[in-house]
Amino acid sequence: MNSIDSLCINSLRVVGAEMITKAKSGHPGIVLGAAPIVHTLFTRHININAQDDKWYNRDRFILSAGHGSTLLYMMLHLSGVSLTMDDLKNLRQKDSMTPGHPEYRHTKGVEISTGPLGQGIASAVGFAIAESYLAAKFNQPGLSVIDNNTFVLCGDGDLQEGIAMEAMSLAGHLGLNKLIILHDSNDIQLDGEVSFATSDNLKAKFEAMGFNYIKVEDGNDIDSVDEAISTAKNSSDKPTFIEIKTIIGYGAPNSGESSIHGKPMSQDDIKELRKNLEYNYPELEFANEVKEFYKKNVTERGISACNEWNHLLRTYEKKYPEEYAELMKFVYDDFEIDSVDDIPTWKVGEAESTRKEMGKILDWLSTKLPNIMGGSADLTASTMVKGADGIYGKDNPLGRNIKFGVREHAMAAITNGITLYGGMRGFCAGFFVFSDYLKPAVRLAAIMGLPSVFLFSHDTVCVGEDGPTHQPVEQLTMFRSMPNTNVIRPADAKEMTGAMLHAFKKDNTYPTVITSSRQGLPNLEETSAEGVSKGAYVAYKAAKDSKYAFVTCGSELSLCLEVAKKLKADGINVDVISMPSIYLFEKQSDEYKKSILKDSQKRMAVEMGSSLGWYKYASYVKGIDTFGKSMPISKIFDEYGFTVDEIYNEFKENLM
Numbered sequence: 234m235n236s237i238d239s240l241c242i243n244s245l246r247v248v249g250a251e252m253i254t255k256a257k258s259g260h261p262g263i264v265l266g267a268a269p270i271v272h273t274l275f276t277r278h279i280n281i282n283a284q285d286d287k288w289y290n291r292d293r294f295i296l297s298a299g300h301g302s303t304l305l306y307m308m309l310h311l312s313g314v315s316l317t318m319d320d321l322k323n324l325r326q327k328d329s330m331t332p333g334h335p336e337y338r339h340t341k342g343v344e345i346s347t348g349p350l351g352q353g354i355a356s357a358v359g360f361a362i363a364e365s366y367l368a369a370k371f372n373q374p375g376l377s378v379i380d381n382n383t384f385v386l387c388g389d390g391d392l393q394e395g396i397a398m399e400a401m402s403l404a405g406h407l408g409l410n411k412l413i414i415l416h417d418s419n420d421i422q423l424d425g426e427v428s429f430a431t432s433d434n435l436k437a438k439f440e441a442m443g444f445n446y447i448k449v450e451d452g453n454d455i456d457s458v459d460e461a462i463s464t465a466k467n468s469s470d471k472p473t474f475i476e477i478k479t480i481i482g483y484g485a486p487n488s489g490e491s492s493i494h495g496k497p498m499s500q501d502d503i504k505e506l507r508k509n510l511e512y513n514y515p516e517l518e519f520a521n522e523v524k525e526f527y528k529k530n531v532t533e534r535g536i537s538a539c540n541e542w543n544h545l546l547r548t549y550e551k552k553y554p555e556e557y558a559e560l561m562k563f564v565y566d567d568f569e570i571d572s573v574d575d576i577p578t579w580k581v582g583e584a585e586s587t588r589k590e591m592g593k594i595l596d597w598l599s600t601k602l603p604n605i606m607g608g609s610a611d612l613t614a615s616t617m618v619k620g621a622d623g624i625y626g627k628d629n630p631l632g633r634n635i636k637f638g639v640r641e642h643a644m645a646a647i648t649n650g651i652t653l654y655g656g657m658r659g660f661c662a663g664f665f666v667f668s669d670y671l672k673p674a675v676r677l678a679a680i681m682g683l684p685s686v687f688l689f690s691h692d693t694v695c696v697g698e699d700g701p702t703h704q705p706v707e708q709l710t711m712f713r714s715m716p717n718t719n720v721i722r723p724a725d726a727k728e729m730t731g732a733m734l735h736a737f738k739k740d741n742t743y744p745t746v747i748t749s750s751r752q753g754l755p756n757l758e759e760t761s762a763e764g765v766s767k768g769a770y771v772a773y774k775a776a777k778d779s780k781y782a783f784v785t786c787g788s789e790l791s792l793c794l795e796v797a798k799k800l801k802a803d804g805i806n807v808d809v810i811s812m813p814s815i816y817l818f819e820k821q822s823d824e825y826k827k828s829i830l831k832d833s834q835k836r837m838a839v840e841m842g843s844s845l846g847w848y849k850y851a852s853y854v855k856g857i858d859t860f861g862k863s864m865p866i867s868k869i870f871d872e873y874g875f876t877v878d879e880i881y882n883e884f885k886e887n888l889m
């Protein structure tokens with residue numbers, strides 16, 4: 234190895250370990266072991282622009298092993314993208330720019346929040362899908378304006394996660410040749426040897442999944458790492474998995490042991506590390522030679538790659554002005570629905586399931602928004618959710634309908650990756666009960682403030698015959714309790730229209746979860762698409778000063794309206810509040826909230842799901858707090874007492 238490369242790598246090792254020791258918290262093992270991989274990738278391959286961290290055609294670097302954040306932070310500092318030396322010294326401290334795991338939107342240059350293992354690999358597949366779609370859409374002979382790689386650094390733990398396997402299986406199937414996964418293969422994980430838990434033949438496994446497999450026997454041999462990456466970049470039809478053998482905690486007294494994985498080194502151990510690496514530079518500093526090397530080989534190389542791209546773009550603009558104008562809409566994420574004149578509408582009184590309405594509105598949205606892409610987890614026939622322009626794949630990279638297969642968790646993380654790419658908006662769908670399978674990816678979307686859209690059908694026990702395993706009960710409460718997550722449960726077509734328009738609005742800084750019914754629901758006079766954007770509104774006013782109100786949403790709105798009208802006939806005035814989105818309602822002014830939830834009213838909440846969340850809005854809740862039962866839907870309403878008579882009686886017994 235060249236002496237300057239060697240100095241750079243040892244600086245990353247020592248400064249990284251010192252940052253962690255200073256923080257009294259962090260993961261030195263991966264920093265010491267994988268420093269040569271990251272150094273090689275950044276100084277010889279990655280094209281990023283320190284002057285514009287959002288440069289559209291930059292290579293994307295996904296640190297799936299988020300516990301290696303220190304490595305990423307040092308790269309962002311040395312490449313000049315962001316982060317000062319003081320930021321590095323503030324690792325893991327309150328309000329620092331260098332939190333424990335990388336956080337999207339918090340630290341400039343971080344492409345995605347990572348930490349929950351496996352998620353990064355899966356989202357990287359979404360990045361690669363977005364890239365290939367845009368490349369197919371815009372590139373012209375000799376003018377590859379979209380041409381970036383998606384690099385992933387993962388550990389052994391990432392590869393034990395189901396989500397990573399779901400996603401890699403799909404990536405291999407799709408032949409995403411711009412996806413390159415670098416595996417920090419150190420045979421050690423938190424609790425000890427990887428062999429305690431895994432004995433996979435990685436070569437056979439990943440080749441069978443449709444990947445190229447390359448092995449680098451010694452991660453310290455950076456020319457071999459470099460060559461492997463170059464080979465991967467030249468792959469024309471397959472993603473590449475590079476297994477790079479490293480030694481966890483390289484240079485530390487306890488290198489090769491799991492004890493170095495996540496425990497800061499003592500000062501004595503740091504001394505020994507420095508001795509073993511023959512490293513004598515001052516503490517927590519990068520030598521000028523190192524800074525210069527990164528400036529030349531990452532910063533300046535990146536800027537010149539970006540300049541070349543800008544040059545290419547000027548030619549593109551001249552030759553293909555229309556395509557250029559369209560491309561700029563992606564670059565600036567500038568898609569908005571200009572008119573809803575031809576949006577599907579439904580007549581009052583007409584009954585249809587809200588899932589069918591969701592599907593039809595989505596099809597319409599796809600005609601308006603060329604940047605939306607997604608699909609279902611093998612349930613299009615049930616969810617009615619599909620992307621436009623045919624099935625996305627090797628033969629049709631312009632297809633916007635992704636057949637995810639039964640891979641819910643990867644589906645949701647891939648959806649996030651598509652959204653994170655920039656300019657694109659991912660959506661996906663499944664049965665609501667199986668949202669359990671993808672919740673961690675929605676949670677990450679919420680943490681990142683991503684506007685990914687998660688669409689679900691079969692939102693209550695009204696699934697019926699399939700029984701308790703298929704009947705959601707607690708899922709609404711689960712998602713509603715998730716911070717920064719907009720859960721909308723529309724009651725009919727008008728509310729579904731409002732929900733879908735809201736979900737795909739430009740500039741949302743939260744994910745949207747929309748649930749829909751399996752069964753047909755009447756389209757109501759009383760509903761309002763605009764009301765959805767306020768979260769809740771009074772759908773039925775029994776009298777000017779009604780003493781009571783129902784708070785409800787989804788399929789139970791029509792039921793409550795009937796009950797309220799029956800009570801009205803008895804001279805009892807009960808308003809009906811439709812509350813499709815608690816999240817949006819909570820964002821309204823106190824004045825608005827008070828105008829909907831009047832202090833003078835006693836309220837009963839009605840929803841075919843867990844009652845837990847509704848006590849904030851009602852003194853009595855009619856919910857379902859048991860698992861469901863297999864039976865025809867016609868019997869379900871009686872079984873759980875979701876009938877006009879039962880609700881009428883319960884209201885009288887409990888509120889009056």
Ligand SMILES: Cc1ncc(C[n+]2csc(CCOP(=O)(O)OP(=O)(O)O)c2C)c(N)n1
Pocket residue numbers: 262263298300348349350351387388389390391419421422423481494
């Ligand atoms: C989903 C998930 N489960 C558990 C963890 C906690 N965790 C972080 S790193 C790690 C060990 C992973 O081993 P490996 O990827 O080999 O990392 P190395 O020890 O080699 O750095 C564990 C269990 C996590 N971050 N995410």
Ligand SMILES: [Mg+2]
Pocket residue numbers: 388389390417418419420421422481
């Ligand atoms: Mg490991």
